[in-house]
Amino acid sequence: MFVDRLIESVKVKKTHVVVGLDPRIEMIPDFIKEEAFRRKGNGVEGIAEAMYLFNKGIIDAVYDLIPAVKIQVAFYEAYGIEGFKAFFRTAEYAKSLGLIVIADVKRGDIQDVAKMYSKAYLQNPLFDAITVNPYMGEDSMVPYLEDVEKFGKGIFVLVKTSNRSSKDVQDIETKKGSYVYQEVAKMISRLSKMTVGKYGYSSIGAVVGATYPFEAKILREEMPRCYFLVPGYGAQGATAEDVVNCFDEEGYGAIINSSRGVIYAYRSDFWKEAYSEYEYGQAAREEVILMTGMINNALVKRKYIAS
Amino acid sequence: MFVDRLIESVKVKKTHVVVGLDPRIEMIPDFIKEEAFRRKGNGVEGIAEAMYLFNKGIIDAVYDLIPAVKIQVAFYEAYGIEGFKAFFRTAEYAKSLGLIVIADVKRGDIQDVAKMYSKAYLQNPLFDAITVNPYMGEDSMVPYLEDVEKFGKGIFVLVKTSNRSSKDVQDIETKKGSYVYQEVAKMISRLSKMTVGKYGYSSIGAVVGATYPFEAKILREEMPRCYFLVPGYGAQGATAEDVVNCFDEEGYGAIINSSRGVIYAYRSDFWKEAYSEYEYGQAAREEVILMTGMINNALVKRKYIAS
Numbered sequence: 288m289f290v291d292r293l294i295e296s297v298k299v300k301k302t303h304v305v306v307g308l309d310p311r312i313e314m315i316p317d318f319i320k321e322e323a324f325r326r327k328g329n330g331v332e333g334i335a336e337a338m339y340l341f342n343k344g345i346i347d348a349v350y351d352l353i354p355a356v357k358i359q360v361a362f363y364e365a366y367g368i369e370g371f372k373a374f375f376r377t378a379e380y381a382k383s384l385g386l387i388v389i390a391d392v393k394r395g396d397i398q399d400v401a402k403m404y405s406k407a408y409l410q411n412p413l414f415d416a417i418t419v420n421p422y423m424g425e426d427s428m429v430p431y432l433e434d435v436e437k438f439g440k441g442i443f444v445l446v447k448t449s450n451r452s453s454k455d456v457q458d459i460e461t462k463k464g465s466y467v468y469q470e471v472a473k474m475i476s477r478l479s480k481m482t483v484g485k486y487g488y489s490s491i492g493a494v495v496g497a498t499y500p501f502e503a504k505i506l507r508e509e510m511p512r513c514y515f516l517v518p519g520y521g522a523q524g525a526t527a528e529d530v531v532n533c534f535d536e537e538g539y540g541a542i543i544n545s546s547r548g549v550i551y552a553y554r555s556d557f558w559k560e561a562y563s564e565y566e567y568g569q570a571a572r573e574e575v576i577l578m579t580g581m582i583n584n585a586l587v588k589r590k591y592i593a594s
Numbered sequence: 595m596f597v598d599r600l601i602e603s604v605k606v607k608k609t610h611v612v613v614g615l616d617p618r619i620e621m622i623p624d625f626i627k628e629e630a631f632r633r634k635g636n637g638v639e640g641i642a643e644a645m646y647l648f649n650k651g652i653i654d655a656v657y658d659l660i661p662a663v664k665i666q667v668a669f670y671e672a673y674g675i676e677g678f679k680a681f682f683r684t685a686e687y688a689k690s691l692g693l694i695v696i697a698d699v700k701r702g703d704i705q706d707v708a709k710m711y712s713k714a715y716l717q718n719p720l721f722d723a724i725t726v727n728p729y730m731g732e733d734s735m736v737p738y739l740e741d742v743e744k745f746g747k748g749i750f751v752l753v754k755t756s757n758r759s760s761k762d763v764q765d766i767e768t769k770k771g772s773y774v775y776q777e778v779a780k781m782i783s784r785l786s787k788m789t790v791g792k793y794g795y796s797s798i799g800a801v802v803g804a805t806y807p808f809e810a811k812i813l814r815e816e817m818p819r820c821y822f823l824v825p826g827y828g829a830q831g832a833t834a835e836d837v838v839n840c841f842d843e844e845g846y847g848a849i850i851n852s853s854r855g856v857i858y859a860y861r862s863d864f865w866k867e868a869y870s871e872y873e874y875g876q877a878a879r880e881e882v883i884l885m886t887g888m889i890n891n892a893l894v895k896r897k898y899i900a901s
């Protein structure tokens with residue numbers, strides 16, 4: 288079962304951090320681009336090769352530290368066929384080193400179409416879980432729910448997203464006095480009863496932005512069985528203190544994603560004097576260790592304050 | 595400008611029908627599968643080839659009748675790289691015959707990610723418009739809005755979808771007494787002011803399900819500048835009478851999609867005695883002509899009743 292495998296890896300590796308592999312060609316070190324363009328030319332094939340080589344360097348540097356990687360498909364989809372090849376190669380390489388692979392695809396469509404998305408991702412051995420958009424309602428999620436059961440996979444449904452405009456739809460006040468994101472949470476919470484593993488969590492999880500700690504507190508209570516996939520840490524502005532509300536009292540229940548903050552750590556003010564572009568993997572590793580420490584400390588501190 | 599090109603094609607071809615190219619391998623005529631598998635084997639390459647050949651036969655049979663095709667990416671994405679190749683080849687072939695190509699991708703993500711989706715589709719000359727999911731709010735749509743302006747493309751934002759569970763989120767009652775889909779409609783209507791063409795319509799359109807004629811009437815008034823892309827006709831149960839509410843008083847403002855009803859017409863009770871599987875294109879053509887007549891008649895009838 289997906290969620291049990293996830294939690295067990297979190298326990299072994301003692302971190303809640305997952306790394307987002309969102310390669311932007313303009314942010315990839317020159318030495319990688321030169322190598323990739325020499326091999327495949329400087330068209331889309333070369334760009335896709337550079338993305339893969341860059342990801343491979345990150346994975347090599349952090350795979351022993353983290354339970355999972357999140358791969359945002361759009362960064363690859365932008366480069367068509369060659370981009371998708373780099374997407375699949377990246378997933379394959381991460382899998383080969385024992386990592387859980389979350390495909391951040393945010394798909395959502397009518398049931399017959401959702402079946403095809405589920406075939407593409409949940410029925411594909413390269414991926415362990417996907418992100419899903421709930422706007423079309425419960426029947427649009429049925430194929431994913433079926434494949435979660437059948438193939439031991441997971442989904443994370445968008446509930447409260449990390450961006451500023453998430454308020455436009457998600458924070459509409461309902462007649463009952465709740466917000467739309469809470470109604471979505473109730474729906475997902477109900478569905479999450481289907482697949483509860485040995486730690487009390489379900490393979491039906493939720494996306495809850497680190498940038499909304501107040502909402503996270505509400506959602507942690509409304510979705511007691513849902514593991515949270517939490518974007519927005521670092522580059523989007525959220526801190527370790529902001530994410531503690533996503534966790535249960537035992538300090539589980541959430542994985543915190545960082546993409547830019549980790550993979551481009553070598554360019555950050557904090558690390559750029561210590562690491563050159565050739566050491567981008569080492570900088571990413573240091574950033575994962577730092578982020579792990581900050582989140583684990585914030586969780587300890589919260590426990591201390593609460594007790 | 596996308597919407598002007600669309601309306602002009604609707605006027606010239608005198609139909610509001612668009613055809614959805616959603617190839618399901620089990621529904622494709624055997625003679626095509628045999629040909630494709632002989633060429634490329636019976637793995638994913640053969641399946642993708644069969645999908646393309648099937649689509650080509652449909653396009654050849656109907657391109658002179660209709661303004662646009664809608665290609666649902668999930669049917670291709672399910673087959674990975676080879677599936678995507680069939681997707682792009684289909685778009686290319688449709689374009690080569692002068693059709694407008696709508697990529698039904700329903701993407702939605704934070705702004706930095708949406709930029710990459712926009713690069714994948716709106717910046718690609720193969721596609722004229724895409725469908726977009728609004729759950730993440732206005733900032734998640736900004737890259738599409740920019741590319742609509744810059745490249746003369748279009749978007750159709752999900753407002754009220756055709757499936758039964760669309761009620762789960764879209765029909766939540768708000769504190770103001772409206773429904774969530776109306777609040778989404780207001781947001782899209784406001785954004786649609788950006789790009790209004792010579793017929794008073796915007797290249798920022800909306801997806802409104804044919805299965806909800808009551809809601810369509812409300813939305814037609816709330817989104818006066820938005821062209822509607824209307825799914826749900828035929829296989830999903832909606833009739834010509836159901837879709838008239840999607841149109842303005844002049845009989846414009848909506849394109850009505852049929853996928854299964856047209857492309858698998860040769861298997862339908864209505865056409866299967868008249869056409870063999872070898873004549874699946876001819877059956878699709880007859881169905882487009884029939885559907886065009888029924889919708890145009892329903893529009894004339896409405897006008898007659900109203901006047």
